[in-house]
Amino acid sequence: MRTAVGLVVCLLLAGLPTAAAQYDPARTHAWPGEPIDNHVHLTWASLTLDVNNWAEDHPDVVSLTSAGTSELGKTLWVVRLSDWSMDTKPNGSAKEIVYIDGGHHGNEYLGTALAYLTAKTYINGWNAGDAAIVETLQNTELHILIMLNPDGNDIDTRWNINQVDLNRNYDHYWNTCPTTQPGSSAFSESETASNSAYMNTHVTDADLYVTMHTGVWIMLYPWGKWPEQPPDWELFHFIRDDVHEQVSLIPIQNATQGLYPNCGTSRDYGYGVMGFPTFTFETDDEQFVPGSFEALEDRLGEEMDVMHYLIENVWFWRARLSVDALEVSEDRISATVHNLGHASTANATLQHLDEEGNVRWTSPLFNVNATNSTTLTFEANPTWIDPDGHWNLNYQKRVINAATWVNETVDGERVLLVESEEAGLLLGTGLFHPMTSLLGVVLIGWARGRRKDIIV
Numbered sequence: 001m002r003t004a005v006g007l008v009v010c011l012l013l014a015g016l017p018t019a020a021a022q023y024d025p026a027r028t029h030a031w032p033g034e035p036i037d038n039h040v041h042l043t044w045a046s047l048t049l050d051v052n053n054w055a056e057d058h059p060d061v062v063s064l065t066s067a068g069t070s071e072l073g074k075t076l077w078v079v080r081l082s083d084w085s086m087d088t089k090p091n092g093s094a095k096e097i098v099y100i101d102g103g104h105h106g107n108e109y110l111g112t113a114l115a116y117l118t119a120k121t122y123i124n125g126w127n128a129g130d131a132a133i134v135e136t137l138q139n140t141e142l143h144i145l146i147m148l149n150p151d152g153n154d155i156d157t158r159w160n161i162n163q164v165d166l167n168r169n170y171d172h173y174w175n176t177c178p179t180t181q182p183g184s185s186a187f188s189e190s191e192t193a194s195n196s197a198y199m200n201t202h203v204t205d206a207d208l209y210v211t212m213h214t215g216v217w218i219m220l221y222p223w224g225k226w227p228e229q230p231p232d233w234e235l236f237h238f239i240r241d242d243v244h245e246q247v248s249l250i251p252i253q254n255a256t257q258g259l260y261p262n263c264g265t266s267r268d269y270g271y272g273v274m275g276f277p278t279f280t281f282e283t284d285d286e287q288f289v290p291g292s293f294e295a296l297e298d299r300l301g302e303e304m305d306v307m308h309y310l311i312e313n314v315w316f317w318r319a320r321l322s323v324d325a326l327e328v329s330e331d332r333i334s335a336t337v338h339n340l341g342h343a344s345t346a347n348a349t350l351q352h353l354d355e356e357g358n359v360r361w362t363s364p365l366f367n368v369n370a371t372n373s374t375t376l377t378f379e380a381n382p383t384w385i386d387p388d389g390h391w392n393l394n395y396q397k398r399v400i401n402a403a404t405w406v407n408e409t410v411d412g413e414r415v416l417l418v419e420s421e422e423a424g425l426l427l428g429t430g431l432f433h434p435m436t437s438l439l440g441v442v443l444i445g446w447a448r449g450r451r452k453d454i455i456v
């Protein structure tokens with residue numbers, strides 16, 4: 001489809017003078033030095049100038065760092081974008097983290113271009129006072145490693161300088177699929193070792209990782225190794241359906257089904273080892289279209305819309321549990337837990353801790369499905385309650401084993417006591433003193449979403 005459109009554009013423009021493609025400085029998203037993507041590509045030297053200028057000109061929003069160097073010693077620049085006047089969101093909570101890389105394959109310019117355009121779009125939007133972009137950057141850190149394979153990029157080849165396919169060199173079932181040139185061992189190449197070190201050091205809590213390529217117009221989620229859907233299939237399917245409904249009809253599939261079995265990829269590593277929701281964004285049916293005069297921002301406009309969607313909704317790409325009501329009686333503890341995120345979680349527990357922080361009670365494990373509400377009932381005789389203690393909720397942000405753990409304190413105002421028939425059971429002071437116990441069952445509303453009752 002897109003190939004056909006591209007050909008039509010080529011044919012239509014074939015008779016036009018080249019002046020029609022002259023650089024328009026108002027086109028702020030245009031490819032640096034070239035307004036067209038006719039295989040005139042960004043060199044590492046040019047990128048180096050650009051990213052340093054961005055950092056120098058816009059220190060309020062651009063922080064430049066390096067993930068390491070290529071095999072030939074070229075710096076792997078990471079452009080970090082956020083409102084750096086604040087370490088946290090305006091409400092004091094931690095900012096969401098998004099990780100993006102481009103250019104694993106040095107001849108896939110449109111993939112590298114999408115990473116570059118993503119960075120430039122957010123910088124330009126910030127400087128223009130675009131309300132949505134300003135809000136995003138107040139609440140989010142974007143870490144964008146635009147060109148992972150500068151040695152291969154500069155000589156127009158898929159491989160790195162050692163003739164290794166970097167996107168088969170990651171330590172996730174490395175070299176267990178039919179493939180070519182995966183390297184001598186996992187992370188044998190400085191580019192992939194540097195990328196994984198950056199993931200493990202600076203963006204461990206990312207709630208989105210997009211790795212950008214080109215050659216097929218498709219977005220691929222894990223797994224490449226297996227044809228089965230990943231444990232967080234609900235999250236990936238939600239994003240697929242919502243993107244199709246709201247943004248673009250780009251195909252979004254499990255990588256094995258959408259492409260072919262592939263192992264040792266950054267996508268499977270990002271999800272299987274780091275626990276990130278991960279997409280390989282293949283930007284176009286063609287790796288390049290020689291002679292095309294279509295401006296890059298037009299060429300990748302729809303893809304940028306998808307990136308805006310993924311970034312601006314990153315808050316939802318995890319389980320996000322909220323205890324709406326926690327009710328304690330003489331023989332049971334009931335909790336109504338709402339999941340505000342679009343990922344399910346397993347292995348969750350509720351705990352009571354005393355004033356010193358010692359765990360006095362831990363519930364059995366429970367699950368909460370994506371965008372759902374669950375009422376849990378635990379049989380217990382809570383004589384262990386510390387009136388000065390508190391309740392904690394522990395859970396993983398996603399179902400995948402590698403997902404980050406969250407430990408959150410339950411809002412004390414959500415904790416309710418049911419008066420005991422047998423005086424003395426819930427002895428204590430303050431909230432837990434019998435005189436201050438609440439009569440009957442009082443619940444705080446939790447009207448949102450579907451509900452189900454579980455006896456654990």
Ligand SMILES: [Zn+2]
Pocket residue numbers: 104105108167213214
């Ligand atoms: Zn590629």
